[in-house]
Amino acid sequence: MTSLPHRDAVEKRVHEREDERHRKIALLAEPWGIARADDPGRVATRIDRLSRTRPDVRPVSPVAIARGEEDALRDAGTVLERIIRTDDLLGVGYLEGGVRAAKAVGRVSIRDDRGRLQGYGTGSLVSPELLLTNHHVLGDPAVAASSVVEFDYQDGADGLPLPVKLFALDPGRFFAADPGLDFALVAVRATAADLAVFGFNRLVEAEGKAIVGDFVTIVQHPGGERKQIALRENRIVDVLELFLHYETDTEPGSSGSPVFNDQWEIVALHHASVPAPQQGELGGVVNEGVRVSRLAAALRTRAFPPGQQALLSAVFGEPAPVTAAPVTEAIRIDPDYSDRGGYDPDFLAGHRIPLPALSPDLVPLAAVNRQAAAEPKYVLPYHHFSVVLNKQRRLAFFTAVNIDGTTSAKLRRETDNWSFDPRVPQEEQTGEEVYADNPLDRGHLVRRLDPAWGATREVAKSANDDTFHFTNCTPQHEDFNQNKTTWAGLEDYVLENADNRDLRVNVYTGPVLAADDDQYRGVRLPRQFFKVVAMVRWDGSLSATGYLLSQEQLLQGLEVAPAEFDYGAYRTFQVPVRRIEGLTGLSFGALTDADPLGQRETTTTIAKEVGRPEDLVL
Missing domain, CATH: 3.40.570.10 (Extracellular Endonuclease, subunit A)
Known part of the structure; x- marks a missing residue:
């Protein structure tokens, strides 16, 4: 469902970064190269983020990495090689986390105002009531109002199809979109209790979720087919200011798929695959996703009515803003930070x-x-x-x-x-x-x-x-x-x-x-x-x-x-x-x-x- 102007922009970025991609891929093949293939600050932040679930991981100075200090590169490279560039012997918790993350992913059936099918996309619940997909999948509230999302459109463990749960979308309750970052966030016409069985994949704003050399996994409905997974053997090869480039198997209908790291955090919103004939090691295709930290920052800058702001707050795991008059002496934080003089x-x-x-x-x-x-x-x-x-x-x-x-x-x-x-x-x-x-x-x-x-x-x-x-x-x-x-x-x-x-x-x-x-x-x-x-x-x-x-x-x-x-x-x-x-x-x-x-x-x-x-x- 990628529109022509949108695809042109992606192809332009992929072409412009061709030399840089080759350089980074070559670095990944060198000893400790994973510590040098990305920005030193991002490498250090990635290691710090890994240390939160791995007590054996210690931080590494980004300045020392930038200076090329051998001890820092060795320490960073050793950590990243051990955890990221693993030999695929992963704990079973990786699979259990994947099952939970995939449960929140659904097929988006794009329909016109007469209910006629126009195409498919993929979406993921990112809060108890909001679904995230691409802007080019749900381009405006009118399209969203006619479309639906289907959960459990997949085969079960016994190979038989699961019963599908279909829900309409509710853009009147919440709809936010950005053509440049190609995302659309829309409410599902259901209560949080109705959707609780599917869980959700919260958007993590902090950086450090992925660097060049990290493997990613995409849960998707390629071509509108049953839910599938491009499992882990897909590598990030470039990090741009707003986008990630990576290798993986995707098809039309995968637009709007969540891109996960090994910790099952969403690192990007997949939105396009374009030919790259000179990139044979990537199968002649480069995939692009919107960085979640940039997507979240864009949402943060917008003002919403109180009811919609409450729904958005849940995306970031924050309590809904208090609208009732506060007790005079109670602790009350003014939500407008523009007047803080410091x-x-x-x-x-x-x-x-x-x-x-x-x-x-x-x-x-x-x-x-x-x-x-x-x-x-x-x-x-x-x-x-x-x-x-x-x-x-x-x-x-x-x-x-x-x-x-x-x-x-x-x-x-x-x-x-x-x-x-x-x-x-x-x-x-x-x-x-x-x-x-x-x-x-x-x-x-x-x-x-x-x-x-x-x-x-x-x-x-x-x-x-x-x-x-x-x-x-x-x-x-x-x-x-x-x-x-x-x-x-x-x-x-x-x-x-x-x-x-x-x-x-x-x-x-x-x-x-x-x-x-x-x-x-x-x-x-x-x-x-x-x-x-x-x-x-x-x-x-x-x-x-x-x-x-x-x-x-x-x-x-x-x-x-x-x-x-x-x-x-x-x-x-x-x-x-x-x-x-x-x-x-x-x-x-x-x-x-x-x-x-x-x-x-x-x-x-x-x-x-x-x-x-x-x-x-x-």
């Missing part, structure tokens, strides 16, 4: 203090704010604070908050209600799953009340509520998080008792993300946290002090016996800011020279234990 570098009088800078090795690991209006695009601004998120660790690199002691509001803490930030893929954030049935707390990095200030109570409340984003959260042992410690009172002491000229401070906080942090439920748990506090003294000079706190002893035994923890001692240390830079890869710029402890000591390894606020060197 951290103010000019907040301290007479001193401009930019956000901490990421080292070159860390920049490719930063999650990108897809709504960013300014550089760097990895900064997530909130009311009075900002967060920079590590997309591999799914935790913050750091947070930065401005605190105004003169207009602060002491807001009562209501029931916690944590939210994902829609500006970043959910899979790049750590959500509720890591906190269930264990002594781990959702630990604020920016304290709830730190940004809660402003000219009105409403301004302070909005900032207070913004701290309940998972981007500002890190797993912390409950004994660490809930006890009153010197750590918990550092900001208050600097505001109220130090030589602070205008009762203002900047605070930079984050976990120390060590390579050997232990993994728990797919998240590596930080053992230490840092804090840097900056203020202006009465004489106008800048003071910046650094602190470390460890929960390492508290985390012992978490994997073995979640109900029994070693409640070891935790201690707060004041350390030179330069030491925090060395541990984190961050650069605090002028704050290192404003550190009184650093000025007193000639070494960056000194640590001064803080037992009470009076022990601080400010």
